[in-house]
Amino acid sequence: MNITTEQMRFWSPEVRELEPYIPGEQPKIQNLLKLNTNENPYPPSPKVVAAVQAVLADSADVLRLYPDPEASALKHAIAAQQNVGVANVFVGNGSDEVLAHIFKAFFVQQQPILYPDITYSFYPVYSQFFAVKTKVLPLNDDFEIVVDDYKQANGGIIITNPNAPTSIALEVSAIEEVLQANPNSVVVIDEAYVDFGAQSAVSLVEKYENLVVCQTTSKSRSLAGLRVGFAIAQPHLIAALEAVKNSFNSYPMDRFAIAAAVASFEDQAYFEAQCQKVIASRDKLVMELESMGFKVLPSKANFIFASLPSKNAGELAAQLREQGIIVRYFNKPRINQFLRITIGTDEQNQRLVDSLKNDILA
Amino acid sequence: MNITTEQMRFWSPEVRELEPYIPGEQPKIQNLLKLNTNENPYPPSPKVVAAVQAVLADSADVLRLYPDPEASALKHAIAAQQNVGVANVFVGNGSDEVLAHIFKAFFVQQQPILYPDITYSFYPVYSQFFAVKTKVLPLNDDFEIVVDDYKQANGGIIITNPNAPTSIALEVSAIEEVLQANPNSVVVIDEAYVDFGAQSAVSLVEKYENLVVCQTTSKSRSLAGLRVGFAIAQPHLIAALEAVKNSFNSYPMDRFAIAAAVASFEDQAYFEAQCQKVIASRDKLVMELESMGFKVLPSKANFIFASLPSKNAGELAAQLREQGIIVRYFNKPRINQFLRITIGTDEQNQRLVDSLKNDILA
Numbered sequence: 001m002n003i004t005t006e007q008m009r010f011w012s013p014e015v016r017e018l019e020p021y022i023p024g025e026q027p028k029i030q031n032l033l034k035l036n037t038n039e040n041p042y043p044p045s046p047k048v049v050a051a052v053q054a055v056l057a058d059s060a061d062v063l064r065l066y067p068d069p070e071a072s073a074l075k076h077a078i079a080a081q082q083n084v085g086v087a088n089v090f091v092g093n094g095s096d097e098v099l100a101h102i103f104k105a106f107f108v109q110q111q112p113i114l115y116p117d118i119t120y121s122f123y124p125v126y127s128q129f130f131a132v133k134t135k136v137l138p139l140n141d142d143f144e145i146v147v148d149d150y151k152q153a154n155g156g157i158i159i160t161n162p163n164a165p166t167s168i169a170l171e172v173s174a175i176e177e178v179l180q181a182n183p184n185s186v187v188v189i190d191e192a193y194v195d196f197g198a199q200s201a202v203s204l205v206e207k208y209e210n211l212v213v214c215q216t217t218s219k220s221r222s223l224a225g226l227r228v229g230f231a232i233a234q235p236h237l238i239a240a241l242e243a244v245k246n247s248f249n250s251y252p253m254d255r256f257a258i259a260a261a262v263a264s265f266e267d268q269a270y271f272e273a274q275c276q277k278v279i280a281s282r283d284k285l286v287m288e289l290e291s292m293g294f295k296v297l298p299s300k301a302n303f304i305f306a307s308l309p310s311k312n313a314g315e316l317a318a319q320l321r322e323q324g325i326i327v328r329y330f331n332k333p334r335i336n337q338f339l340r341i342t343i344g345t346d347e348q349n350q351r352l353v354d355s356l357k358n359d360i361l362a
Numbered sequence: 363m364n365i366t367t368e369q370m371r372f373w374s375p376e377v378r379e380l381e382p383y384i385p386g387e388q389p390k391i392q393n394l395l396k397l398n399t400n401e402n403p404y405p406p407s408p409k410v411v412a413a414v415q416a417v418l419a420d421s422a423d424v425l426r427l428y429p430d431p432e433a434s435a436l437k438h439a440i441a442a443q444q445n446v447g448v449a450n451v452f453v454g455n456g457s458d459e460v461l462a463h464i465f466k467a468f469f470v471q472q473q474p475i476l477y478p479d480i481t482y483s484f485y486p487v488y489s490q491f492f493a494v495k496t497k498v499l500p501l502n503d504d505f506e507i508v509v510d511d512y513k514q515a516n517g518g519i520i521i522t523n524p525n526a527p528t529s530i531a532l533e534v535s536a537i538e539e540v541l542q543a544n545p546n547s548v549v550v551i552d553e554a555y556v557d558f559g560a561q562s563a564v565s566l567v568e569k570y571e572n573l574v575v576c577q578t579t580s581k582s583r584s585l586a587g588l589r590v591g592f593a594i595a596q597p598h599l600i601a602a603l604e605a606v607k608n609s610f611n612s613y614p615m616d617r618f619a620i621a622a623a624v625a626s627f628e629d630q631a632y633f634e635a636q637c638q639k640v641i642a643s644r645d646k647l648v649m650e651l652e653s654m655g656f657k658v659l660p661s662k663a664n665f666i667f668a669s670l671p672s673k674n675a676g677e678l679a680a681q682l683r684e685q686g687i688i689v690r691y692f693n694k695p696r697i698n699q700f701l702r703i704t705i706g707t708d709e710q711n712q713r714l715v716d717s718l719k720n721d722i723l724a
Contacts, residue, residue, distance in 0.1 A: 001449075007598035010548050010572060012470035020608030023431050034427075043423040052422070052618070055587075056414055061405040063622070064584035065396075069385050087363075093455050096611045108374035129609040186372050210372060222426035225417075225617040236369035246382030247491040249458045255587035256414070256618035260425070 014131075021125045024328055033351055035342040036326040038164075038193070038303050040222040042277065042345075044260070045270040048223070051263035055255050063255060069246075071253040077265035078230050082202055087235040090242065093252040095192060095216035095229025098241075100126055101248070102158075102212060102231065105240040106186040107132040109155030116145055118335055120160050120190065139166070139334075143297055143305075147174050151181040158188040162198045165330065165340040167299035169198035179208045186237065188212045193301035195220035195275050196282070202232050209234050219302055220275050221264045228253070228261040278302050278343050285341075285349040292356060303342045305335075308361075313337045316360065323355045376493075383487045386690055395713055397704040398688040400526075400555070400665045402584040404639065404707075406622070407632040410585070413625035417617050425617060431608075433615040439627035440592050444564050449597040452604065455614040457554060457578035457591025460603075462488055463610070464520075464574060464593065467602040468548040469494040471517030478507055480697055482522050482552065501528070501696075505659055505667075509536050513543040520550040524560045527692065527702040529661035531560035541570045548599065550574045555663035557582035557637050558644070564594050571596050581664055582637050583626045590615070590623040640664050640705050647703075647711040654718060665704045667697075670723075675699045678722065685717045 008016060024037035055062060075089040082089075092098035103126040107113045112133035115123050127134045137149045143166045150157055157178060162169040179187050187210055189201045194215065201213050212233040218224035231241060245252065264271070282304065286296045289306055296306040307313060317329035317339055328340040343349065370378055386399035417424060437451040444451075454460035465488040469475045474495035477485050489496045499511045505528045512519055519540060524531040541549050549572055551563045556577065563575050574595040580586035593603060607614065626633070644666065648658050651668055658668040669675060679691035679701055690702040705711065 001597055001601055003598045003601055007571065009546060010468060010599060011602045012466065012468055014470055015467050015602055015605055018605045018609045020605050021612055022608075023428070023612040026428055026430055037428055039428065040426045042426065043421040044425050046421060048425065049418050049422050052414065052418055056411050059405040059408060060411050060414070063406050063410065063587040064402045064404065066385070066388055066399055066401065066580070066586040067589070068388055093614055093616075094611060096613070100610050104374065105377050106372060106374055108376055125609050129606075184371060209369065218428070224428040224613075225425040227429070227613055227616040235363055236365045237372060239363055239365055240373045240377055243377055243380045243382050244491075246384075247380045247487050248462050249456060250383055250385040251458070251589055252455055254589040254616065254619055256622075257616055260618075 018128060019125065021122045025326070027326065029324065031324055033325040033344065033348055035344055035348070035352065036328040038219055038301075038342045039224050040219060040274065040278065040302065041343070041348060042222055042274045044222040045264050045267035047263040047267045048260045051259040052256055055259050067251055067253060067255045067258060069250045071258050073262050074228070074253065074258045077262040081265040081268060082232055084202065084205060084232055087238060088205060088232050090231040090233070090238050091253060092229050092245065094218065094227040095190070095214055096122060097252060098214055098229040098231050099190065100129070101241050101244045102188055102214065103127065103130050103132055105244045106188070106212070106237070107156040109133070111153055111155035113156040113158060114150055114152070114154045115158045116163065118143065118163070118166060120164050123158060144168055145170055147177050150178045154182065154185050156186045156188070157182060158190060160190040160192065161201070162193045162300040164193065164301065165303070165305050165328070165335065165338070167297055167301040167303060167305045169300035172199045172201055172204065175201050176204060179204065179211055183210060186210050186212055188214060190214045192216050193219055193303075196300060196302045197279050198300040205232050205234060209236070212237055217261055217264060221271060222274065223261065223264060226257050226260055228257050281346050281349055282343045284346065285343060285353070288349070288353045292361065303340055305338050305340050307338045311361070313339055319360045320355065323359060325352055325355055380490060381487065383484045387688070389688065391686065393686055395687040395706065395710055397706055397710070397714065398690040400581055400663075400704045401586050402581060402636065402640065402664065403705070403710060404584055404636045406584040407626050407629035409625040409629045410622045413621040414618055417621050429613055429615060429617045429620060431612045433620050435624050436590070436615065436620045439624040443627040443630060444594055446564065446567060446594055449600060450567060450594050452593040452595070452600050453615060454591050454607065456580065456589040457552070457576055458484060459614065460576055460591040460593050461552065462491070463603050463606045464550055464576065465489065465492050465494055467606045468550070468574070468599070469518040471495070473515055473517035475518040475520060476512055476514070476516045477520045478525065480505065480525070480528060482526050485520060506530055507532055509539050512540045516544065516547050518548045518550070519544060520552060522552040522554065523563070524555045524662040526555065526663065527665070527667050527690070527697065527700070529659055529663040529665060529667045531662035534561040534563055534566065537563045538566060541566065541573055545572060548572050548574055550576060552576045554578045555581060558662060558664045559641055560662040567594050567596060571598070574599055579623055579626060583633060584636065585623065585626060588619050588622055590619050643708050643711055644705045646708065647705060647715070650711070650715045654723065665702055667700050667702050669700045673723070675701050681722045682714075682717065685721060687714055687717055
């Protein structure tokens with residue numbers, strides 16, 4: 001919409017300058033194959049349904065009452081699944097909210113925070129929102145994080161692992177190197193995609209007082225529609241997140257979100273089985289695409305980052321869209337010849353492959 | 363918990379100074395009568411249950427997909443119920459999140475914002491969080507807002523109407539006076555309790571380009587457990603809220619929250635009937651308490667603010683607690699001889715009256 005200069009006077013001056021994040025689209029098209037926002041192709045654990053049914057008991061009478069502002073039941077379930085203490089857990093309304101609180105809690109410092117040039121595009125948005133200084137460090141030519149770059153003076157570090165949209169993972173030993181080089185900075189490892197084959201840094205939380213690990217239920221737990229994210233860290237860092245959260249919104253987790261997420265964390269077998277299915281489908285899809293001439297970065301995520309040297313990526317994305325297949329295309333320096341493709345079921349991936357083979361590249 | 367000075371170095375300096383909001387407690391005691399957080403004594407509309415069941419269809423498969431980041435269905439339902447356009451509606455994760463975004467969007471100004479000394483105690487917290495300057499204006503001796511005080515230079519105004527915890531409402535004409543006196547400031551009317559007999563300022567939105575009205579589903583719609591709040595304003599102000607929201611969290615409303623709240627807004631008859639029941643019970647309770655010597659401020663809310671001249675209020679709250687009845691007591695200047703008592707069902711209110719008559723004041 002057009003806002004006049006006169007109307008703009010009502011906005012806080014700093015808000016006039018904001019450049020908000022733009023999420024992947026959620027179109028409502030029939031027979032669409034949606035491989036653009038890294039959702040899981042499988043439904044959540046059947047126990048989620050039962051847990052929500054329980055909230056609805058007695059005419060949903062319990063909805064009239066505020067939820068537990070601490071979401072203690074959820075913290076307990078996460079702690080048990082992650083093998084940490086309850087005091088090591090922070091929860092929020094999606095990992096986006098958790099990340100926002102992380103930026104406010106730790107990164108408003110004299111020195112700039114460090115993150116890669118190619119990574120989750122919400123980081124610069126949070127930085128502007130909270131007036132966090134930033135220093136952006138380029139990935140190398142293989143789109144890998146250069147660990148030595150993260151040994152300079154800084155006000156904090158945030159690394160997505162596996163990185164997005166590259167899909168490439170760091171070893172835990174590399175993360176440990178970053179932690180050791182930065183004893184006075186908070187190092188945040190954003191593990192939105194960690195459950196698809198990468199190593200989690202949660203095992204390092206007990207040892208490093210400067211580590212925050214952030215995860216989400218949106219990908220590996222098939223709960224993107226629920227908005228539940230969490231962070232794991234030592235209690236003195238969790239306390240900062242709680243102070244921020246309680247200065248912003250006392251009750252961010254609704255009763256359905258708490259109950260459903262608890263049920264998901266309690267069903268470890270289902271969770272592991274679904275992750276394995278996605279990993280197996282990914283490996284199959286990568287082989288198929290490579291056989292067609294695609295270059296695919298080595299993925300530890302539920303998506304791949306692929307380019308076809310003979311074909312413009314933006315054009316390819318547009319042609320796939322005409323076939324009812326949506327992938328994510330970033331028209332940005334360095335990555336504008338890549339497509340980010342979410343791993344679907346084998347059947348869905350086959351539709352993508354067939355469409356490429358038989359129509360677009362025929 | 364105790365955090366050492368050394369550990370504190372990880373916190374953003376400004377976060378070290380935060381004094382977070384403290385919500386009313388949510389204790390888990392058997393046979394407790396909970397009259398402390400202004401929840402509705404009646405369950406939500408039966409249509410809420412059906413709407414959530416629909417989300418669970420097909421093994422809750424839809425949960426694996428992100429919700430609509432715009433929550434358009436909810437904006438439409440609110441617009442229809444409030445008789446405004448869809449472009450006049452902003453939604454958030456409880457009205458607390460909506461208020462937080464309001465503070466960031468409009469109140470980070472050179473001049474201080476104005477609000478009463480006795481009002482929602484989250485306002486100073488947001489102000490500190492977003493570095494908003496404030497000027498606090500005392501209510502008069504009858505605990506009323508002095509409209510003329512809100513005609514001085516300011517960077518914004520926020521008024522709870524009916525006010526909390528006083529329960530006293532302003533007429534819409536008084537709000538219009540404030541709006542007219544402040545053509546260059548955003549005036550926010552926080553109507554969390556408006557549906558229990560006060561006049562809403564939503565009718566003024568079309569006329570005043572500087573008005574934001576904020577409401578919640580937590581009280582009158584019995585959905586405190588769901589976390590859905592909203593704001594109504596002209597589109598150029600809604601745009602500021604969207605810019606802030608999209609710089610913080612793209613998907614704050616989960617699929618259950620959207621579906622359940624839509625169902626609630628579509629059931630106007632149920633909503634009105636429940637509000638009338640609460641109002642009738644309030645009037646009865648006030649008469650009972652006054653007959654016992656209580657002074658009760660004139661309430662247009664789903665709670666009353668009452669004092670008993672012969673008795674210390676803090677002591678009275680403690681004695682009620684011993685009887686399993688929790689009310690809210692604020693140990694703050696000017697109001698430390700009052701109790702804020704949520705209106706329950708007639709049966710619940712009678713338990714309070716009986717407890718006072720037969721035990722505590724016998």
